[in-house]
Amino acid sequence: MTAEHTQPVLEVRELQISFDMYGKGLRRESLRVIQSLSLDVRKGEIVAVVGSSGAGKSLLAHAVLGILPSNARTKGRILYKGEELTPALQRRYRGTEIALIPQSVDYLDPLMRVGKQAVSVRGGGEARRTARAALARYGLAPRVERMFPFQLSGGMARRVLIVSAVVATPALIVADEPTPGLGTEAATETLRHFRQLADEGAAVLLVTHDIDLALHVADRIAVFYAGTTVEIAPVLDFKEGKDALRHPYSKAFLDALPQNAFRPIAGAQPYAGKLPQGCLFADRCAMRTETCADAVPMRPLRGGEVRCVHAT
């Protein structure tokens, strides 16, 4: 059975995230930073989430794990294996069924030896043996177990983070920008590990600003813009080029890559507090018409999904 025909491990439906904050005169205000994110990830599949910074990629990762700041409010649905992912379930599954590979290696405890960090979730002799095997699998010699994080290179620290996350064989792995600061070789190797984990049956949500690396490992790519999903497409469409894509922003995003036309997109992503009516990309879109000022829902198109009234 292909990934396409199985029940999603993760389903995110029209997720909104707002933050309560104090505005002028200490008035309490709510700022909605995520407008509408939807996607799903199936067993054995890597779905990469791409978009410029501020598009909402990392907030999605944190919402799935239930680790948003306390002033965050969410609306919409997040389902894990068909079940509503409540805060209680997020606590129960976090670190076991659902694992986070965080953005920064600062998540490693600087005062704890590597071997201990790799078994911290499960503990016990059997867990130690499993962790040792996992470290070996990621090319980390037994002596690394005795090391502290500051003694590791960037690539090694990154591998330790992966081991700590996957040692409990989670069904869903959320990797939040796992490659910044790594050289091309170490970044490619990190992503190869994700491919391996997906091939062994995990569902992987890969949040990255680096679409080029995503193209190497992902099965599908979701493009975020100003807190909305604007397109979800098979990776082959991105490899084929902009004509195979559906949304004007995805096309422009691809065109802006150095290996393509290297043409920056004119204008800027709108600020969350000052969003236009209707399509959020309208100010930068050459195809806009009056219809674009109405609400624009996601719709299926050519084996993918798009949030654009004129996409064909």
Ligand code: SF4
């Ligand atoms: S809905 Fe209109 S403005 Fe928005 S991307 Fe499509 S054509 Fe452009």
